[in-house]
Amino acid sequence: MSTASLYQARYGSADVAVPSAGSPIIDHLLAHRSVRAYLPDPVSDDTLAAIIAAAQSAASSSNLHAWSVVAVRDPARKARLAELAGDQEHIRQAPLLLVWLADLARLEAVAQKLGETPAALDYLEMFEVGVIDAALAAQNAVTAAESLGLGTVYIGAMRNRPEDVAAELQLPSKVVAMFGLCVGTPDPQQPASVKPRPLQSVVLHQETYSLPAQQAGLEYYDSAMSAFYTSQGMKVRGTWSNHSTKRVRDAGSLSGRDRLVEALNTLGFALK
Ligand SMILES: Cc1cc2nc3c(=O)[nH]c(=O)nc-3n(C[C@H](O)[C@H](O)[C@H](O)COP(=O)(O)O)c2cc1C
Missing domain, CATH: 3.40.109.10 (NADH Oxidase)
Structure with missing residues (x-):
């Protein structure tokens, strides 16, 4: 697979810029x-x-x-x-x-x-x-x-x-x-596909952090992930934002991990 197609799959975008810096290890990670x-x-x-x-x-x-x-x-x-x-x-x-x-x-x-x-x-x-x-x-x-x-x-x-x-x-x-x-x-x-990541504007901040600067990238990510779910025949209801919100909505979304501190205490971690 060419580096350009690796970048396209990684960001779920046909027109993502491909940096001139690259290496076989980076190509491997992108895949x-x-x-x-x-x-x-x-x-x-x-x-x-x-x-x-x-x-x-x-x-x-x-x-x-x-x-x-x-x-x-x-x-x-x-x-x-x-x-x-x-x-x-x-x-x-x-x-x-x-x-x-x-x-x-x-x-x-x-x-x-x-x-x-x-x-x-x-x-x-x-x-x-x-x-x-x-x-x-x-x-x-x-x-x-x-x-x-x-x-x-x-x-x-x-x-x-x-x-x-x-x-x-x-x-x-x-x-x-x-x-x-x-x-x-x-x-x-049953081959697995490369799952898109948010554009770099969502995760990369220059000098100081900004939430508003992520908004456009997040909207794009919702559409990229919806296209990915459809291409994979996955029955995910709603967008990545909907799916992610469900995972953080309440303690019940944590599959038992809401009592992790208690479990860690029992296992010998005082966590002071
Ligand atoms: C710490 C961690 C825990 C995860 N736990 C599960 C899991 O229990 N079951 C599962 O099927 N995938 C699990 N995953 C895989 C993620 O769902 C997956 O990495 C994510 O959807 C991105 O997809 P990709 O790895 O194919 O790029 C986990 C990933 C991480 C980093």
């Missing part, structure tokens, strides 16, 4: 799409090792490596995790599920071994460090997996029932699953 239909072909240990090396190559706050990942291949465990995560069929179908963890247990053990009580781990800041580290590592894994011809989809629903997921994965105190990532060979019979 990302979530995959929700997989062939049963396993992901080998060798492939997993390469994906994890890429994940570990992400930057890490203060070089603390406050994340871990659990590779789940056992169909029975995947099925149990699928049930905990909104019963999503692609979790059962993908040969590999990576569960990305914010992990403060390792740092606690390291400090305790040196005779210290790591009181700073009880602050929201350190939880955020774990979340950010896990997200950066996971996104590198996505890019690496895609470069090997694999497909992926994140599973935020892994936070619907955090205590049950923790029990299933035998997580110690101060470790929590942030999201899953299905990994596998995309089923060529």
Whole structure:
């Protein structure tokens, strides 16, 4: 695919400007799409090792490596995790599920071994460090997996029932699953399409932030996403704005995640 068509698909616009700066890595990133239909072909240990090396190559706050990942291949465990995560069929179908963890247990053990009580781990800041580290590592894994011809989809629903997921994965105190990532060979019979993003005027601010400056871009995005839903035969009612508003309307839209603070407290995160 040419760089120009990659840009057109990314922004859902035939007349998007293509920057003169470019690289094979940027082209690769522009072609990302979530995959929700997989062939049963396993992901080998060798492939997993390469994906994890890429994940570990992400930057890490203060070089603390406050994340871990659990590779789940056992169909029975995947099925149990699928049930905990909104019963999503692609979790059962993908040969590999990576569960990305914010992990403060390792740092606690390291400090305790040196005779210290790591009181700073009880602050929201350190939880955020774990979340950010896990997200950066996971996104590198996505890019690496895609470069090997694999497909992926994140599973935020892994936070619907955090205590049950923790029990299933035998997580110690101060470790929590942030999201899953299905990994596998995309089923060529059910190819995924590149989903448009808002124009850069929506997300990119020069020097200072402005909400009004985003308005025209958001209106365009509603039309681009409506065209995308139609092209995919998706029965999404209304525009992207309608769809997104439903997701933030009330606590009930959070699929159980409205009690995340309570769950995190139970799992050993004081979040001061
Ligand atoms: C943190 C996170 C959690 C997500 N959770 C889910 C999920 O539970 N199920 C799912 O099918 N897709 C999930 N997604 C995928 C998004 O729906 C998808 O990335 C978005 O619609 C953009 O589409 P694209 O990835 O194909 O560009 C998640 C994505 C992210 C970043």
